[in-house]
Amino acid sequence: MPDNFTKRAGWCQGRFKGYGYRLTLSRQAILAVLSRTGEHLSAEEIYHRVHKIHPSSGMSTVYRTLELLVQLQMVHKFDFGDGRARYELQRSKEDKEDHHHHLVCLRCQRVINYTDFIDDEVELLKRTEKGLAKKYNFKIMKHILQFYGLCEQCKDRE
Amino acid sequence: MPDNFTKRAGWCQGRFKGYGYRLTLSRQAILAVLSRTGEHLSAEEIYHRVHKIHPSSGMSTVYRTLELLVQLQMVHKFDFGDGRARYELQRSKEDKEDHHHHLVCLRCQRVINYTDFIDDEVELLKRTEKGLAKKYNFKIMKHILQFYGLCEQCKDRE
DNA sequence: ATTGTAAATGGGACTCATTCTCATTAATAA
DNA sequence: TTATTAATGAGAATGAGTCCCATTTACAAT
Numbered sequence: 001m002p003d004n005f006t007k008r009a010g011w012c013q014g015r016f017k018g019y020g021y022r023l024t025l026s027r028q029a030i031l032a033v034l035s036r037t038g039e040h041l042s043a044e045e046i047y048h049r050v051h052k053i054h055p056s057s058g059m060s061t062v063y064r065t066l067e068l069l070v071q072l073q074m075v076h077k078f079d080f081g082d083g084r085a086r087y088e089l090q091r092s093k094e095d096k097e098d099h100h101h102h103l104v105c106l107r108c109q110r111v112i113n114y115t116d117f118i119d120d121e122v123e124l125l126k127r128t129e130k131g132l133a134k135k136y137n138f139k140i141m142k143h144i145l146q147f148y149g150l151c152e153q154c155k156d157r158e
Numbered sequence: 159m160p161d162n163f164t165k166r167a168g169w170c171q172g173r174f175k176g177y178g179y180r181l182t183l184s185r186q187a188i189l190a191v192l193s194r195t196g197e198h199l200s201a202e203e204i205y206h207r208v209h210k211i212h213p214s215s216g217m218s219t220v221y222r223t224l225e226l227l228v229q230l231q232m233v234h235k236f237d238f239g240d241g242r243a244r245y246e247l248q249r250s251k252e253d254k255e256d257h258h259h260h261l262v263c264l265r266c267q268r269v270i271n272y273t274d275f276i277d278d279e280v281e282l283l284k285r286t287e288k289g290l291a292k293k294y295n296f297k298i299m300k301h302i303l304q305f306y307g308l309c310e311q312c313k314d315r316e
Numbered sequence: 317a318t319t320g321t322a323a324a325t326g327g328g329a330c331t332c333a334t335t336c337t338c339a340t341t342a343a344t345a346a
Numbered sequence: 347t348t349a350t351t352a353a354t355g356a357g358a359a360t361g362a363g364t365c366c367c368a369t370t371t372a373c374a375a376t
Contacts, residue, residue: 021352021353022342022343022344022351022352022353023343024342024343024352024353024354025342026353026354026355027353042333043333043334044333056354056355057354057355058354058355058356058357059334059355059356060334060335060336060354060355060356060357061353061354061355063333063334063335064335064353064354065353079237079239081237083332083333083362083363084332084333084334085333085334103290103294103296103298105296106299112294112296114290114293114294116289116290116293117285117286117289117290120282120285120286121282121286124278124279124282127275127278128275128278128279128305129305131274131275132261132272132274132275132305133307135272135274136261136270136272136309136310137309137310137313138261138263138270138305138307138308138309138310138313139307139308139313140261140305140306140307141264141306141307141308142305142306142307143303143304143305143306144302144303144304144306145301145302145303146301146302147286147287147290147296147298147300147301148298148299148300148301148302149291149296149297149298149299149300150296150297150299151294151295151296152294152295152296155295155296155297179323179324180322180323180324180371180372180373181372182323182324182325182371182372183371183372184324184325184326185324200362201362201363202362214325214326215325215326216325216326216327216328217326217327217363218325218326218327218328218363218364218365219324219325219326221362221363221364222324222325222364241333241334241361241362242361242362242363243362243363317376318375318376319374319375319376320373320374320375320376321371321372321373321374321375322371322372322373323370323371323372323373324369324370324371324372325367325368325369325370325371326367326368326369326370327366327367328365328366328367329364329365329366330363330364330365330366331362331363331364331365332361332362332363332364333360333361333362334359334360334361334362335358335359335360335361336357336358336359336360337356337357337358337359338354338355338356338357339354339355339356340353340354340355340356341352341353341354341355342351342352342353342354343350343351343352343353344349344350344351344352345348345349345350346347346348346349346350
């Protein structure tokens with residue numbers, strides 16, 4: 001029985017080919033790295049991990065592939081304010097468990113995924129989106145909700 | 159009778175000096191530019207406008223002053239995903255009118271400030287902050303809530 | 317008003333994430 | 347197996363933001 005991340009990687013690969021893109025070794029490696037982590041990796045971190053699997057992959061390919069995956073909505077790109085983008089694989093849409101928002105430590109950059117209050121949040125956000133879409137004649141495609149502060153370890157220091 | 163932006167600039171200057179910082183010509187120019195606009199200017203745009211008032215001001219000073227103002231919580235720094243920071247003067251805390259969130263067009267980068275639904279949003283966010291702070295022992299200092307999509311003009315094009 | 321002095325400046329060099337270019341390679345269909 | 351064209355890798359280029367340091371300036375004390 002395949003484990004979760006293998007399944008996930010397989011799903012990604014299928015989806016990727018379904019769009020007519022070639023499934024190269026570099027792309028497989030990038031998908032593998034993203035599938036097997038729960039962290040919010042930067043392009044550079046992804047590059048390093050990919051490099052271990054497939055040493056000939058270059059940075060450009062990592063950036064290009066990530067951009068493509070973001071376009072295909074298979075990956076989310078975040079900015080947590082530290083000057084580099086972070087990437088996270090989109091788990092399946094149906095998986096309610098997976099929908100989360102972020103809590104970011106301004107000092108140590110740690111990011112916590114939280115799912116508490118998500119239902120209330122999502123409900124309000126949907127309502128707001130609907131209202132805004134109507135009032136401003138805007139087609140709303142995504143939202144960002146993040147909380148920033150000091151984590152347990154950092155808030156007592158200094 | 160001074161107009162609104164003159165009052166605002168005066169208030170800023172007073173506040174600035176109150177913190178013990180020197181009120182240089184460059185800083186006055188930067189505050190003037192920020193006071194008299196409702197836009198979300200980038201550092202470069204601010205630099206250009208400052209240059210008209212006080213041509214000898216340099217980019218470094220603009221960046222340094224903006225950073226200082228952000229620290230003093232007199233200016234908010236935003237990232238709307240176009241690779242450059244945007245700055246907005248904090249209007250007085252008491253002015254409820256002023257509290258707004260953003261609606262960002264992914265194509266033309268236009269940013270709309272909206273105040274609709276703000277009360278509901280703020281209430282939910284406060285509740286969520288309290289819950290998160292307790293559960294994760296986090297000291298929450300700020301949040302970001304932004305909606306992204308296509309504006310009236312852009313959504314029908316292409 | 318004049319002066320002393322520490323804060324602030326300007327401008328250019330620098331950093332570093334990301335994008336671009338282009339000759340080469342490799343995935344896929346035929 | 348081969349043709350074709352997407353994709354690649356290496357390194358150059360870009361561009362926002364930061365740093366450095368000799369010079370200037372705000373402002374308190376005189």
